Amino acid sequence: MTRLAQLRTTLSEQPWELWMRQIAAVLRMDLRKNFLSRRGIWIYLLAFAPVVIITLHAIIDRHSGSMREDTEVLAGIFQFFYLRLGIFFGCLGIFTWLFRGEIIEKSLHYYFLAPVKREVLLLGKFAGGVVTSVTLFGLGVFTSFAMMYLRFGDAGQYYVFNGPGMGQLSAYLGVTVLACIGYGSVFLALSLLFKNPIIPAILVLGWETFTPVLPSLVQRFSITYYLKQLCPVSIPGEGLLALFTVVSQPVGTVAAILGPIVLAAFVLVLAFKLVRRLEISYVAD
């Protein structure tokens, strides 16, 4: 039997239906915690802060500014705020808390005492984190976009539905999903590796910021390297700002979409190993 045939047989023998039910059970429990926890209020603020600013801008400057300018402003808000800060720190808050929060609240053992493969549990929690972060930041981006063009009335409506607007919105939302998957996997793995993942997270932020000055092969291990290329509106970057916007050696669109997914898959495989070794020792934590 060839290796491929062996793999196919092994895969077909796995209890996929049971795993899906278990992932759904973890997801159901975690979504309630993720959305309704009081400690997550700052993540809501991160996701919707630009909406407030754009709304104020729409009210105060309703008779000034052009659509072209505002499109660039929105691109700046997305690339500089959402991508670099909002989604990054939001995912940090959501994904590091998935296991670390259970450890702090001394409730992780209830998951470990159920007949669930640790890998399945991790995937369930990761899915919960992705749904939460995508919902919050997707809504934030969507509302920011809507508020930005709403003030232009019919022209704005035409731009969105008959011009490039809808394509840009889809791209922003797509990049948001990829960012949540990419950053989420990294922060989930870090939370399993470190008791306090804040310092490693700052290192990740540094890595994501300064990889553009590194060789192109190294840049491919950065999530923003791919996401920058998928942003629909380019921002004219000069000086230090170019660090955040310019891609020196871009890859194709498909590769840019697959890049963060492959990186996330690789990190999740590492996280599988970490979660298998994880012990319940609340006193030590």
Added chain:
Amino acid sequence: MSDNRIILENVSKFYGEVLGVNRVNLSIPPGVTGLVGPNGSGKTTLMNLMTGLIHPTEGHVSVLGISPTRPEELFRRVGYCAQFDSFPKGVTGFSFIYNTLRLHGLDDRESVRLAHEALERVGMTEPALRKVAGYSKGMRQRIRLAQAIAHHPTVLVLDEPLNGLDPMARAESLELFQALGKEGLHVIISSHILHELDKMSDQVILMSSGYVVAEGQIHAVRTEVKEHPMQILIRCSDPNLLASRVFAQDHVVEAKLNDDGKGVLVRTRDADAFYLLLNQLVVKDKLSLETVAPADDDVNSVYQYLIGSENKTI
């Protein structure tokens, strides 16, 4: 054989440089097994090793032939009521058990049915829809017990399950554990209430400072404790005569008349020889026996002999 036993082979667990348990070898058969030892003796570590919450530094653990590294198989057959008195935020008694059953992969209907069944078994049906945060310690203990038994496990590991229970609930829980043991389940139970463990345990494991000091049926363990002569209380028609006869024997170190004058407490280094002698005396001196009972053939005495002098608190 190993498919019906809990086996620990040369198991050691170190937390950094701190010893949890050291070179533990056990083969636990079905029935109620009492785990006895002072605080910090390694009881909880041993239970956590059996259930895979921690991994051994050395050695192997197998529960009914399943490695604890395979929770997906292990917890179909094992229920663990851990000592951690904490719950996921905002859960009710019912949702706590229901959610665990959903994690097993059961559908809504089956999960509801099993959750209600478990709640009824521990007498928690009435407060089941209230939040766990408002429960008393005893209620929280019972809801954790319900969660451990809800999926009908064949191995039940209970870490201090009687803590915080009122006498009524304690008696009911003991009855439940004994019933489960009689059904052929493995019930591993740690408790510091020795006389209660004594009543329900088929065998005991005595632990001290991370080591297994003794294991087996309590009578067999007691027999092995040679340095403390066995105490046997005999109530008979002529205790004075009996006392004088047995005191002449080498293995008898003490024969003390009871205050009421109707019994003799004998301390002997060889219980078998003493029982043989007693049979002969009954025939020869026409003694009428009322009771013959070991006076220190229980968990408490064995604990005191083996561990008590080193560790006063348990």
